[in-house]
Amino acid sequence: MIQQHMYCNGCHRDVRVLMTDPVEEDAQANVRDPELICLEIGEWCNGQLCPLGASAPSAMVTRLIHSGLPLDSLTTVRRFCQDCGVDSDFALYGGNMESCVVCGTSRLRLKAD
Numbered sequence: 001m002i003q004q005h006m007y008c009n010g011c012h013r014d015v016r017v018l019m020t021d022p023v024e025e026d027a028q029a030n031v032r033d034p035e036l037i038c039l040e041i042g043e044w045c046n047g048q049l050c051p052l053g054a055s056a057p058s059a060m061v062t063r064l065i066h067s068g069l070p071l072d073s074l075t076t077v078r079r080f081c082q083d084c085g086v087d088s089d090f091a092l093y094g095g096n097m098e099s100c101v102v103c104g105t106s107r108l109r110l111k112a113d
């Protein structure tokens with residue numbers, strides 16, 4: 001995997017991104033394109049399409065979770081996840097969204113009360 005800096009039009013700053021290695025499923029199949037994972041997804045994302053990965057921030061969080069990379073670049077809060085059925089860490093992003101770092105489910109952020 002290659003880590004590099006790219007300028008993000010979504011949050012207007014340089015961010016660290018990771019290009020995953022292309023995956024060869026088998027000799028006959030097409031080689032899957034490398035995926036771009038933003039390592040700095042968070043509150044500053046505008047909640048729309050991520051211009052770097054051409055996917056929603058929720059998909060980017062899911063990629064990051066599935067990549068097995070350390071998630072310490074994420075801002076997380078402890079909350080109950082209905083999909084996991086246990087308390088889990090939720091990554092905050094996009095101003096009002098959160099995503100379970102265990103199962104990857106994205107939802108509107110719960111209001112703190």
Ligand SMILES: [Zn+2]
Nearest residue numbers: 081084100103
């Ligand atoms: Zn979950």
